[in-house]
Amino acid sequence: MNKLKGKNILIGVTGGIAIYKVLDLISRLIKAEANVKVIMTDAAMKFVTPLTFETISKNEVYNEIFKNTINHKVEHIELSKFPDAFLIAPATGNTMAKIANGIADNLLTSVALATQKKIIFAPAMNTNMLNNYHTQENMKKLKELGHYFVESDYGLLACGDIGSGRMAEPLQLLEYLNDYFTEKDLLGKKLTITAGPTEQKLDPVRYMTNRSTGKMGYAIAKEAKSRGAYVRLISGPTAIEVPIVDEFIRIETTEDMYNAVEKVFDDTDCLIKSAAPLDYKPVNVSDIKIKKGSSDSNLVLEFERTIDIAETIGSKKGNKIMVGFAAETNDVINYAKDKMIRKNFDFVVANDVSQSDAGFGVDTNRVSIVDNGGNVEELPLMTKNEVANKILDRVEQLLKAR
Ligand SMILES: Cc1cc2nc3c(=O)[nH]c(=O)nc-3n(C[C@H](O)[C@H](O)[C@H](O)COP(=O)(O)O)c2cc1C
Structure with a gap:
């Protein structure tokens, strides 16, 4: 049973090197016939062009908060109502810090503030950034608020260090989303x-x-x-x-x-x-x-x-x-x-x-x-x-x- 078929999946993409893995994930989601919309931060667009995400997701990529509205609809509010699942991958320390503290200074963080959905974070960063007091406190707060995490792994990082902070693999994320849409009818058995x-x-x-x-x-x-x-x-x-x-x-x-x-x-x-x-x-x-x-x-x-x-x-x-x-x-x-x-x-x-x-x-x-x-x-x-x-x-x- 394909549980992803027809599901609206909003993916927030932030400025981390693990961004390349998200292209693979989106390609798999499209094969599974999900509807994918992507919001990129300015930093994310320094790593990969929106054109790449547009082509893979077969949809417009959203980035600007201040732009002419279509049919007089306010984009960040429209986008906040779109998802059946809202994933931020890679989730930078910066974006998690903003969302944990209610800051809404770009399209992604504004959608995060407006949405009724709990967000799924897939953090990715250097080990020291991950272990930093502020990042740990922000992640704790986000979890207490009911948001979900696909935890990062231990492994070789883009900076050359070996440690924790490596983003989950596309297949793991896909599996997580599959589980997310699965009815828990065997719970307690x-x-x-x-x-x-x-x-x-x-x-x-x-x-x-x-x-x-x-x-x-x-x-x-x-x-x-x-x-x-x-x-x-x-x-x-x-x-x-x-x-x-x-x-x-x-x-x-x-x-x-x-x-x-x-x-x-x-x-x-x-x-x-x-x-x-x-x-x-x-x-x-x-x-x-x-x-x-x-x-x-x-x-x-x-x-x-x-x-x-x-x-x-x-x-x-x-x-x-x-x-x-x-x-x-x-x-x-x-x-x-x-x-x-x-x-x-x-x-x-x-x-x-x-x-x-x-x-x-x-x-x-x-x-x-x-x-x-x-x-x-x-x-x-x-x-x-x-x-x-x-x-x-x-x-x-x-x-x-x-
Ligand atoms: C090459 C490079 C790689 C980076 N990788 C990460 C990363 O994996 N995780 C992270 O939290 N920040 C990373 N950063 C720093 C973020 O890009 C920076 O904090 C930025 O302000 C994040 O903005 P955003 O959260 O709006 O996307 C990296 C920066 C550079 C230049």
Whole structure:
């Protein structure tokens, strides 16, 4: 679901070197079909021309406070009523100081004084400027007034110093705006999500695993967090970016995953088992590297079952919601139904991983949701984020009905 589509976003751009990142952000907002208007300070226009912002935002750029009014409308008042979200990025120490103290000596600070919206500040400055008593006091005051902050990061600054004050990256800002427009319908709910594969060692250099990348589980965790849930993400080894969650627990084996789930299960409202833990592990793990035999000899290894996490945990489910996944290559719906009954799931998300655009490693998925009332809902091809929201919609309904 594109939450930015059709939203009016006002961006105040001030005179900091991080201004270049805001062009990238605006380009992403336009792709998401948001309506973007930009106000630049005089200092900002020393860094980048308004033409660049005009071209990227596909809109006029505002700067002058004293200019002829269009249709007798006062521009700073009109602009103050425009935004669904009002972001100032980069936010200089100077502009934050002015807004914190009610100074309105240019178009941006006048709009800030006139608007009823809380402002989102993305500060960017040299570490000493950021740590300066006045800046800290101004930021504190702005927070007390209910304004929001996308805090700056630690890193290499434009002045060559390494320290805090580096503005958040465009993707972080985009994500923040996405969250800003997301209804917090899972607020107060605790979700535990398992994701990715597990690994089992064969010897000191070899291991077995499967093709799960964790993308589906990570998408659920990210969307659940955005909808206000307290999110625990228990993940096997993956190579993808970890979303911002409340607790991130990295595990290796299926036993590790079971222990991690077991530990938090009592404190969970909903467990979503999107991981693909290995069902088997070698009976013996060699302490030394298994040597290659002669070319006509086969290597025979014996495997035993790992613990079945869902089945074991499912027996003490109580009124918790449990969601399972069935990644199959044939007879998908029947396997999913069987899995749901055996493991006491409320519903199972079934997908045919033999399709190239669904399942492991790709960003899209085509799933069917099989519920314990015997209903099957077939969903069309969607991004994993969209699938995540469909799953969370059902979780939200089930939690409400408990
Ligand atoms: C090259 C350069 C980089 C600057 N970078 C920043 C910055 O990142 N953050 C900041 O607060 N001020 C920075 N400044 C100082 C501001 O541009 C200055 O305080 C200006 O008055 C801010 O005006 P404004 O808040 O109206 O945009 C920089 C100045 C220069 C010349």
